[in-house]
Amino acid sequence: MDINKKVIALVSCLGMAPALWAVEKTAQEAAWTWVVNNIVVVIGLGVILFAFYALWNTFEAIIYDKRRQVLAEQGIELKPKEYVQEDSVFKKMYDKAWSLVPIDKEGEIDLGHDYDGIRELDNRLPPWWVYTFYLTIVIGIGYLYVYHYSDIGLSQQEEYSEAMEEAKVQKLKFLFAQSNAVNETNVVALSDEKSLQEAHEIFSMKCASCHGKQGQGLKGLGPNFTDQYWKHGGGVKNIFSTIKYGVPEKGMIAWKSQMQASDMHKLASYILTLEGTNPPNPKEPEGDLWVPENNTDSEAN
Amino acid sequence: MEHNEPILPDQERKGAGQDNSALETFYYDNKIVRDFGIATTVWGIVGMLIGLWAALQLVWPEFNLTQYFSFGRIRPVHTNAVIFAFVGNGIYMGVYYSLQRLLKAPMYSKLLSRIHFWGWQLIIVAAAITLPLGYTSSGEYAELEWPIDIAIAVVWIIFGINMFGTLIKRRENHLYVAIWFYIGTWVTVTVLHVIKNLEIPVSMWNSIPVFAGVQDALIQWWYGHNAVAFFLTTPYLGLMYYFLPKAANRPVYSYKLSIIHFWALIFIYIWAGPHHLLYTSLPDWAQSLGSVFSLMLIAPSWGGMLNGLLTLRGAWDRVRKDPILKFMVVALTAYGMATLEGPLLSIKSINAISHYTDWTVGHVHVGTLGWNGMLTFGILYWLWPRLYATKLHSVKLANTHFWLGTLGTLFYTIPLYWAGWTQSLMWKKFTADGFLAYGNFLETVTQILPMYMVRALGGTIYIVGVLIMAYNLYKTSRAGSLVSEVKAQAPARKAYVSHKGEHWHRWIERRPMQMLVASAVVVLIGGLVEIFPMLVIDNNVPKIASVQPYTPLELEGRDLYIKEGCVGCHSQMVRPFRSETERYGEFSKSGEFIYDRPFLWGSKRTGPDLHRVGGKYQHSWHYYHMENPETMSAGSIMPPYEHMLDNDLNTDYTAAKIKVLQMLNTPYPNGYADRAVADLKNQALKIANELREQGIEQEKLEDKEIVALIAYLQRLGTDIKPKAK
Incomplete structure (x- = not known):
């Protein structure tokens, strides 16, 4: 019972x-x-x-x-x-x-x-x-x-529009904050351990699928980062700019609306450090030889 | 154990009145019950092992052995095996046992019983062969191709003839509630099966459905939901109404409750299908009907549970000792939980969280492992000693099985609930800056892999229990010998004179045909109200001018997508949520799907949505990704599809497919079928050349399946995309 x-x-x-x-x-x-x-x-x-x-x-x-x-x-x-x-x-x-x-x-x-x-x-x-x-x-x-039959309940379209209005405000705030952040004209490469380690994690998650886990480049996909040749210009400013605006016609995503400027900053600095690491199975060089001395873009290292 | 005596003919005589001279003698067929019982057990084990296999594939992709046994092809084998082979045979076992006794008549035709048995087993074998080969029409729980669909219809009708023949020859005036459920089940499944499988054959193992896009989606879930309702629920409620009072030796709690909950259940259940399509491109009105009727379903569903549990009043002391009653109590409780959870999941705000996640999978398994599984086991333990006129081999082992089954169910479902909530929250989480916190879909998958491991452990525990049961039943059958015919006696049925004050429902209980018609009418109302307007009122699916039919190559690529069961893990339905449009792109519009036969919206996202994948990656990315997903996404659990790089695309049926699509009003130009293959080759060459430019060196690339698949993937969702600048 x-x-x-x-x-x-x-x-x-x-x-x-x-x-x-x-x-x-x-x-x-x-x-x-x-x-x-x-x-x-x-x-x-x-x-x-x-x-x-x-x-x-x-x-x-x-x-x-x-x-x-x-x-x-x-x-x-x-x-x-x-x-x-x-x-x-x-x-x-x-x-x-x-x-x-x-x-x-x-x-x-x-x-x-x-x-x-x-x-x-x-x-x-x-x-x-x-x-x-x-x-x-x-x-x-x-x-x-x-x-x-009433004005109380929202249809799914109305619900969506409402959510997107809120999102717009959030995005605007973000972009406003970013306007004071580092950009492609004033970026200088970072060299501290912590930033590079964070960048390594971002790289593994977001870049490795096209550029290889060690930046060696993948055939038919992204170019090699470990040689001295660059398709869209080497040096931290050009790399920052390529990450930020992408190269949509070649499949490179513009990350500006998905990534903090500070993260792009770390990432560009990290990519610079890959040069000369000689990973296995490197992709053949693409683009032009980049010689830092010939350019005004001075590097920290 | 108290119920260890075989049913004796004497028991039949008791209720038969004084006039012994008028008694007729007849024999119940127990052999068919035993055969269905063995089939239930064997297919149950097979189906569950395949489920375990699929569960392991989700943690360790190495378990995807060859193209024939990858997750996409294995999953429908599992679902079909446990629904139609395990539960299906369980239904027939219980119906063939109870129907004869409730009607005091042997089955109408032994021959039909045999044809039914062997026909059904052949269908199962055919399914087990064709699904791994990739012959699928893709609708969930209706994957089997048209020749098997026809076989199912034939065998089902044979079952119906056998059942109604027995009803006509009955010696009992009134039909017991279990039989109402059998009749309702039979007529509804007939309607569902026929309408869902309206398709035009292209070849022996390929067909194109008559309905497209949103209409196909609505019909699929009207069918899919009611496969749960009228295959996993109503026939099992019928079995519960026979075997529970028998096992407990208690009267059914409330006749009135039986009446109300039976009619309410079958009337309301049929409407609830659209709750599988909340926040999709299905029109709002249809979604709302799905939600509302799901809520109203709570009480009718619980009517069955209450009538079962309250029948146990006064027998609870025995529940503690008797494993059969324990199985039944857990079954009813699981039924109650699943039928409460279902309506909750049909509420918009909850569905927004649960849909496409493992929450749904967990929910379904409360029903199948808890309700269908446990009730089947209880019935098997009750039946076997009776069929073999002996005692159950070991009550202790049955008790062990009970605890393993209960534990297994918990270990299976709880991690999946956890996984579902976790993943959903991760999908929806935004950072303070307005970015997706987990922009990489894969992160949300690797996060829940530990839960998948525990789920596989739960499944293993459950299966060990079933294996113990199989051993116990085997030993029981060896201890006795099959009583294949049971002698019974009863007077012939006399014309019934209704008397004053009898319940109004007694009228229809004396009339099986009227019962059939009435339940058909009750069931058809909901279906018609929802489906008919979707088919005839054009503005339910607003047209979009830029949406064009698929090219022949894309069409073939789409068929490969269907063949591999991609839809088992990838949806093609971006819902109107910020978290989804941010991740995938513009939300899906109903007008985009008008040439989708079948629709491929999917119901689970083990991988990301693909509706806007077109143009997102280069061809070469897809090439490498299909060859080995790990190279493009480290840690991915997607199976590799390297055979697509080797296999030549079969274009033998391309022209036939175009012709069938033209019959169904897809606007290809006149005579296009003759040019289709040439067009296909052109487009394939173009894509192969683009792949070569991207550095892929492979001979005869343009002839390979991969090119067709890439063509399809790159087309997906691009009809309304602004063209690249």
């Missing part, structure tokens, strides 16, 4: 959950906002209700005791206690919600059907089940109204 009760209790709790979830979004939000804003009031009301309940029980007990005393003085014995056996409010609600016929009275609701020995009882539909069903139907109708 114990397991039975637990299972039933669990099952009925779960049964109520979808109703909460299902409430249409804005209404749900509004309700929650109210609850959160007035949390003191909500808790307070709960406490007051409980206090009344406890007081009521206490008064009842005191009155009963008093009565017994008075009657005892007159020689009348009051039988000990019915009020302890009184079912709790929750028990009553629970019984009502299930409306189960006790097992020993099952015979009265046997329908007399017999299918290969299987009998059928005429139990009521559990009321909580019926009301859950009604509730989902009401919510369903409400849902259709909210999303299709």
